[in-house]
Amino acid sequence: MTIGEKIKMQRKSLGLTQTELGAKLGVQKNAVSKWECGRVDDIPSSKIKVMAQLFGVQPSYLIDDEITNLPSPAITEDTITFPIVTSVAAHYDSVSTDESATGEKIEVPRAYLKGRKAEEFCAMRVRGDSMYPDFRNGDIVLVLKQSTMNHSGEIGVISYGDDEMTIKRINYVDGEDWLELVPLNNLYPPKRIEGVDLESCHVIGIPRVLIREF
The missing domain is CATH 1.10.260.40 (lambda repressor-like DNA-binding domains)
Structure with a gap:
């Protein structure tokens, strides 16, 4: 239905x-x-x-x-396995946790990497619901590692403060001394980071593949 x-x-x-x-x-x-x-x-x-x-x-x-x-996915034996290395918060003020000790892995069709090398990606588990419904608690995201956003308004994984790491829509204006972390879930407010606090902000990457268990 x-x-x-x-x-x-x-x-x-x-x-x-x-x-x-x-x-x-x-x-x-x-x-x-x-x-x-x-x-x-x-x-x-x-x-x-x-x-x-x-x-x-x-x-x-x-x-x-x-x-x-949804259409059934194409079945392929040409896959790449990624360990789930860390959690990324879909809320605020949460220190990322090491997930590698669980030994959990995901298998992704090589075609999903669109010609990129496997080492350019890492797998993270989403914790929280501030990015609901696009990203839900327990989802796994395959993140393309990069240190900058492609454009304002793109969804990215960013670290800030004392080892907090989160997935959010990231707004900014080139040349201005601020950025804004925007949840997709309207129950959560945006968070503005500006001035000297920006020195602790680092872009981790851009989510490219979403894996969800039903």
Whole structure:
């Protein structure tokens, strides 16, 4: 069952019209109609959370079964194995932890590296939910190591402060003395780093592959 079908089913079970549901969510009727018809790419995570509370379900109920609509991946024996070396926080003020002691590894099709060498990547486990729904607690990301962002607004892994490391959308303006860490989950505020605090900031890399277990 798709997100749209679930929204429609839950709305009707509460006896709500599309207009009434839209009013509770702070959106117009046409937005609800669009979501129920399957055009769900632009549903803000905050609206998913509100709908889940309204329907009396977990947010994961609305979105997780979407995986049944994904095409089956191509099977290949040309793979590369990466150890999961560390955790990266999807929240703030969290020191990264060494995950290598678990011995856990992931196997990735070589084609996912798009011609790059395996040593240019490292695997990290996401901890926290500030980047929900794109990145969820327990996800594994294959990070392309680089010391700079490609552009403002890109999602990156960055270390700052006393060994804190986080995955966030990173905003900045070239030539100005600040950057902003922006969560995708609207329940978390952005964090601005500026002035001398920037000296402790270092870009670790850019997430290129997401691995999620269902």
